[in-house]
Amino acid sequence: MKKIEEAEVIFQPLGRRFIIPIGESLYLAAKAANVESLCGGRGLCGKCRIIIKEGKSLISSPSVSEEKFLSKEEFIKGYRLACQAVVVNAGKIIVEIPFESRVGKQKLAVLGMEAKVELNPYIKKYFLEVPSPTLKDFKPDFERIIEALKLKYDLNIRRINYYALKKLPMTLRSSEFKVTLVIKAEKEIIDVEEENKEKELYGFAVDIGTTKVAGYLMDLNNGKVVATVSMMNPQIPYGEDVISRISYASKNPLNLEALHKTIIDGVNQLIKEACDKTNIDSKSIYELVIVGNTVMHHLFFNINPKFLGSSPYVPTLKSSFYVKSKEIGVGIHPEAEVYSLPLIAGFVGADAVADILATEIYKLKEKALLIDIGTNTEIILSNGSKLICCSTASGPAFEGAHITHGMRAATGAIEKVWINPEDLNPTYKTVDDEEPRGICGSGIVDAISEMLKAKIIDFNGRIKTEINNSRIRKNNNTIEYVIAWKEETAINKDITITQKDIFEIQLAKAAIYTGISILMNKFNVEPKELSKVFIAGAFGLYLNSESAKTIGMIPDIPLNKIIFAGNTAGSGARMALTSKKIRDEAENLVNEIKYIELAAEPNFEHEFASALRLPHKNVNLFPSVRKILNF
Ligand code: FES
DSSP states (O other): OOOOOEEEEEEETTTEEEEEETTOBSHHHHHHTTBOOSSSSSSSSOOOEEEEEEOGGGBOOOOHHHHHHSOHHHHHHTEEETTTOBBOSOEEEEEEOOGGGBOOOBOOOOOBOOOOOOOBOSEEEEEEEOOOOOSSOOOOHHHHHHHHHHHHHOOOOOEEOHHHHHHHHHHHHHTTTEEEEEEETTTEEEEEEESOOTTOOEEEEEEEOSSEEEEEEEETTTTEEEEEEEEEOTTGGGOSSHHHHHHHHHHOHHHHHHHHHHHHHHHHHHHHHHHHHHTOOGGGEEEEEEEEOHHHHHHHTTOOOGGGSSTTOOOSOOSOEEEEHHHHTOOSOTTOEEEEOOOOBTTBOHHHHHHHHHHTGGGOSSEEEEEEOSSEEEEEEEESSOEEEEEEEOOGGGGTTTSTTBOOSBTTEEEEEEEOTTTOOEEEEEGGGOOOOEEOHHHHHHHHHHHHHTTSBOTTOOBOTTSOOTTEEEETTEEEEEEEOGGGSSSSSOEEEEHHHHHHHHHHHHHHHHHHHHHHHHHTOOGGGOSEEEEESHHHHHOOHHHHHHTTSSOOOOGGGEEEEESHHHHHHHHHHHBHHHHHHHHHHHHHOEEOOGGGOTTHHHHHHHHHSSSOSSGGGOHHHHHHHTO
16 A cells, blocks of 8 residues: 655644655645745744644654754753654644744735826727728738828837737727827837727836835826735745745746746736726736846746846846836736836846835935835935935844844834833834734834933943843843733744844844935035935835834934835836836936945945944934933
8 A cells, every 4th residue: 555645734723634755844735824024934943833633643843943943941941943844654734823933914015106207108999990991992901000000190100019919800890990099108019909909008017026016007098006916025925035936946947937937827816816806807907017126037037037136246238128018927918028128237126216206305405314124224425416225134023024023014013112211111102003923114113213212231232231121131042122021922922032143133224324325425415415215115115214224224314304204115116007108218227327335435334334323433424312311
């Protein structure tokens, strides 16, 4: 009899069943059962915690990474990390998903500041009633319609693609010579449709972020968004940041194909969702515009991103790009094209170009700064006539990764924190006002700023263990501050900010400030000279600017100069979808912006070390923070 080489795994309380072959971990099944994961199953985040209720002997012994993230007591209770727990024997395994590991409904910010553009899309429709041929008028069909186009719309069209040409004779006659022509760039007919279909003209704009993907279905007749959809980037299981995705894709062509297919499937899913919501046929979508960082751009187009991963970080191309939707498997009109805005450099992609277009920083005659905070943060500085930019690896800490009780901005995440300097007791607010489950990026920035103000930590970020307060304690080998006691939380555990968490945030904020300060030095700009600071990106929307300033993440400028711009990458994509002129402007822009490679800057290390301090080694750069902190 053939030996059974699989285990049946049941996830409670959902009751979902999976068959997992021997040798595979529980990770993919756990993901499907909505278990949290921030590192793509690499054993780095410690978030995919599950409890094995039955079948412990069918699972591998704990890995080094589990020893790091789980305590002895937790092992006794059956806790494991799903991505590390490998099935070693066949049989039945019952798994419980603890509350803290369940993925909550996440806040996905999809809207952002947007500049007004004149509606002039790349694809347009023209309805024509053409005279039918007679013995006296026997012009061929194509000549007949181009003559009518000239007469009615003053258009000089000379080209028709093969798809439309094949349809032309039958469509003309089946609709009694009343047809709608779909015309690309006022140059080429790409489809001929029966009757008047002018109203059915849609486009889809997509912003592909490393963590999130947002899509916008737009009516190209009026430039309005008819549906907005979003999802977590489905490539996350392959790695949470661009570097891990580059290394995965570079290993072999199959890996690259897998990453490419995953994002194409994700975009198709968004298109379907938007069309289902609005009852619009996906074949009425005649163009797709994408923006994303350079790695997301390369993976979307199935271009190997290998050379973006090592110095001198060269992209395959910088200019804008068109490809037929059917060539890369996007499920819209078969003759539609996919357009990408141009890129600036290896780590400053089309998303940054979209940010620049949406905020119109390039049109300002004053000094201004644009920061798009993400796993990679793009920074653009204007001196009133020129733009300069850089990219900095701020890491995923603001997404809650690498933070002990970190989580995404989902239900139950502590998002705002205040600390009473007298008794050091905190007050907090959670997403959806639910019992706390963890702390998200904006909450951590707030907490560290408040800890600094309440003098719980010093300027090096060190927790002052000499303070006699029950919230400041040594737990195993960790020094931590308790934000929420076990009794208040939904996870039946204290939620704390550890010394290591503070250091993670110091690294992230120092990376951002270093980029800003190197750009400001290049243009000789002082913080007080900045007329505006745009903070873009979903995380930026929830950030408390006062706290960001207090910890030295952004320059010390009056709060009324800070503009939270939201998801401007999505806005820029929508602008490019509705305006050909914007595409030309983008093309000119990227040739004028100067890119600074931070790693090649001689003062990078010095600047970074100075920016690690809270708020900064040179406290004179933060006069208002100095006043608040009284030093
Ligand atoms: S440790 Fe398992 S997903 Fe991160």
